Amino acid sequence: MLFVLCAVLVISACSSTTKDAATQPAATKEKEVTFLFNFASQTIDPHQDYTPLRAGITETLVKLGEDLKIEPWLAEKWETKDGQHWTFEIKKNVTFQDGRVLDAEAVKQSLERAIKVNPGVEQVLKIKEMNASGQTLSITTEQPFPQFPSELVHPNTSILDVNAPDPDKKPVGTGPFKVSSFTAGSSLKVERFNEYWGGAAKLSRASFNFNEDASARLSALMSGDADIVYRPPVESLETMKSDPSLHLESVMSLKTHELIFNTHQSEFQNKYVRKAFDALVNREELKDVLMGGQATIASGPFMPNFSFIPSYEARTTGADAALKWFEKAGYQVDQGKVSKDGKPLNLKLVTYTSRAEFPLFAQVLQAQAKDIGIQISIEFVDKYEDYLLTKDDWDLGTYSPIIAPRGDASYFLNVSFKPDGTLNFGKINDEELNRWIDELDQMVDMDQRNELIKKILTHIDEETYYSYLVHPNTLVVYKDRVKNWVTSKSEYYMLTNQLDVE
CATH class of the missing domain: 3.40.190.10 (Periplasmic binding protein-like II)
Known part of the structure; x- marks a missing residue:
């Protein structure tokens, strides 16, 4: 009797479920x-x-x-x-x-x-x-x-x-997703905006989470806690490539890794000191060892496929080349060591951790400088952009700006070189350069614009206000x-x- 009763209940439940499914509209699959x-x-x-x-x-x-x-x-x-x-x-x-x-x-x-x-x-x-x-x-x-x-x-x-x-x-925009919740420094959750003018999103909701640790981001992907990871660790490239459940994309970005010189500091007011550090940087090691080949060596701030790129002179790099520039700057060079007024140089380099290669690059540059008698201390800084703009207690820095976010040179030149530029971390104020940028901003003819940009970029290269290192690829890995x-x-x-x- 117990068996029969159970069977009746099961049949009844199935019948009820079938009836409900027939009378209710089909539920949209949540994605x-x-x-x-x-x-x-x-x-x-x-x-x-x-x-x-x-x-x-x-x-x-x-x-x-x-x-x-x-x-x-x-x-x-x-x-x-x-x-x-x-x-x-x-x-x-x-x-x-x-x-x-x-x-x-x-x-x-x-x-x-x-x-x-x-x-x-x-x-x-x-x-x-x-x-x-x-x-x-x-x-x-x-x-x-x-x-x-x-x-x-x-x-x-x-x-x-x-x-x-x-x-x-909780900003209110016109995009396909609206804010569900936001936790500063941690996560943003969004849900579909059904009345989106471009057609409702295929996803029901999404989590846009933040984690500055590249290895932790990849671990989250492998454990199933994430579906898409931006900038996974380059040392894990082969592991990601060999996993059939993952897709790895590598696309040349519009960014350029740069070494910044604080021109408010007396050492870096001398362009030959800037040229010395530019020569000291080992770009090949940065590209191949620290970034797993996922970059292109930079000759200047812009990628080589723009029509306004000048013909840059080939650089001579390495410790010997750097020492020659230090001598030209008026520093003493004795047995491969640099000094000023009989004292070694002590400099401070600031950087940040969200670009995994920057801490490693800072350590490599520190070792290269030590070989020629220069001491560099390294400091990791929060609120990095504000620090660079408002503080003067640093000598060198690293950064990776989007160089051509509009497909045009004028934005980058204004924000990076004008005295009030929001990315003018080097604190540059070159009157001739300012005048040329102002002229560019009002110039309509494209051929004339390109010629003036070439002139400006050649001047920037000669002055070596920044040391342009590599154009990094953007790496993204995601589940199939x-x-x-x-x-x-x-x-x-x-x-x-x-x-x-x-």
Whole structure:
């Protein structure tokens, strides 16, 4: 009787389940991914941080294509007659994630906020006046600025609803994903925005997590705690390649690893000292040993495929070449050792850990300098960019900026070499260089622009304001269940509405 009773209950339950399934609509399959990035965000205010754009929360008026040409995004088109007065037509039928309609006034308010909270945005946009009417946004720049639309590619010009509260923890954008939660320095969780103008995302939700330890990121992938890992450790390349469940992508990025010289320090006001350290750097070792071959040796700041690259003179590198530059700088060189006024040099190099090769590179440079009698102390710094800009207690530093985030040279030259540039970590103030950059900013003819850029880059090379080391590849490894992932050269676009999992 007990057996019969159990059988009846099972049949009844199955019948009930079948009936419910027949009367209920089919449930949408829930899909999600966990993405591990190497640099932690302390805020997700899109006017201060790149993560909201990368995570598909916000979008910009203009987008950078993989061919490094700008494309319409939230702006359908734009035009100008004189390079100073611009008209942008804002895409119709777009809403923010809180339901507000995107129009020219909303874009104007967002750009005004970006300019107010981020001095770097104000510096590069150079906007004098904006007027909004329906879907038409009129912008007047302070002076003729032919490359203005390309500046609107920058993630910090992302468009957000300025009326929404708490933009540093829950910004409201127009992208395919909206914020579920954010923990500073740890993780960002997003969910699908069903009314996204480009079509609802294939994923239901995603986690955009942060971990600066490359080995820990890879371990999370191998254990199943992550699906996509940005910049896995290069020493594990063969392990990743041999695993049939993983896909490894290596794409030349728009970044350039550089050694920075603090020109506020007396030693590095001498260009021959800068040239000495430039010669001392072993770029081949950095590329092949420390980065597993995942880089291209740099001759200057830009990748070699741009039309404005000058013909650089071949460098002579190594300890002997460095010693010759030190002698030219007026330093004493005796038995392969450098001194100044009878005393050895003691210098401080600062760096950070989110680029795994930088601590190793710092140690290698420290050893190379020691061989010629120079003592270098190494310090790891938090809030690295702020430290470099505001402190003067350092001599050398490492950094890896995105050199051509707009497909044009003017942005990089302005932020890296103008006295108030947001990436002018070397604290450079060259009056001739400033004048040329100002001239470039107003130049319309492309052939003339390219010739002037060549002139500027040749001057930068002669002065050796930075030591340009390598152009690193962007490495991404992901599970084979992940579909439609694209490793963007610009490193701007990561979680998209097309990203999917099986």
